[in-house]
Amino acid sequence: MRQVVILRPEPGASRTAAKARALGLEPVLLPLFAPEPLPWSPPDAGDFDALLLTSANGVRMAGAGLEKYRGLPVYAVGEATAQALREAGFDQVIAGMGDGNAIAARLRTDGRRRVLHLAGTTVAPMDIGGLSVRRVPVYSMASLTPDLTPIDRADADAILLVHSPRAGERLSALLPPARRSGLHIVAISPAALAACGEGWASTHAVSRPDDDEMLALARRLCE
Known part of the structure; x- marks a missing residue:
């Protein structure tokens, strides 16, 4: 073996x-690699109509600033990210089982337009056509x-x-x-x-x- x-x-x-x-x-x-949190300033939740997380690391590394967005619909790429959000206290999580393009399509279908994406410094390409996405890095991946x-x-x-x-x-x-x-x-x-x-x-x-x-x-x- x-x-x-x-x-x-x-x-x-x-x-x-x-x-x-x-x-x-x-x-x-x-x-x-190992994830490392980055300092970040949470934008005003009122500027967005959805929150997007594409990695469980984003949930874990965002820290207390994540609490500011409990009132927003939350979208996640993958069940692991969705589960991390649930464990962080988010009850209504919409999980996409595909890649970032699939969750972007779901956001458009649901009528979302202004999206806050809490992410790492490196993000896989995603088709955000029709969406206004503000990407805020909350962690980086440090090479060991x-x-x-x-x-x-x-x-x-x-x-x-x-x-x-x-x-x-x-x-x-x-x-x-x-x-x-x-x-x-x-x-x-x-x-x-x-x-x-x-x-x-x-x-x-x-x-x-x-x-x-x-x-x-x-x-x-x-x-």
């Missing part, structure tokens, strides 16, 4: 690991140093899960081509896959940007 190396930051890393174990896989957690990201712990034929283009770039920087020949890449998107560079034993991008799809593909590679 090949190792399945999870490079995404917490808390997503542990969620992915739990699902991997349920599939009979052998996960190893080697996050490349090589001693805190001991990628050398991975077995020579491990499967590496790459959840973002930035993770692919960081992985490519940490592992020169001479050390890639036995390792397999499973990426969440073609962009994340391209960021990993060349020289890997095999490279794969899932058809839908979904954690479960990545794990299903990793399981097939272990067979």
Whole structure:
């Protein structure tokens, strides 16, 4: 059984690991990044008709400023983000199971126009046509140093899960081509896959940007 190396930051890393174990896989957690809160000034809630969160980290890193928006309809990308909002005390959360484009379409369908997006400093592209979106960074993803990201712990034929283009770039920087020949890449998107560079034993991008799809593909590679 090949190792399945999870490079995404917490808390997503542990969620992915739990699902991997349920599939009979052998996960190893080697996050490349850790979230850090940023100072921010909460805009006036009256300027918006919806609140958008695209990451559970945004919920956790926003701090006390998040309380200001309890009166707004709240939209979330992914069940993990929605659950983080519920745990923060938001009762009415509209969760989108697709990507940012899907939740933007839902916002338009629901008649929302002025959206506050609490996010990280790096955000996946999103079609915001028809929406006025104010994006406020509340956290950043800090690259962990090589001693805190001991990628050398991975077995020579491990499967590496790459959840973002930035993770692919960081992985490519940490592992020169001479050390890639036995390792397999499973990426969440073609962009994340391209960021990993060349020289890997095999490279794969899932058809839908979904954690479960990545794990299903990793399981097939272990067979």
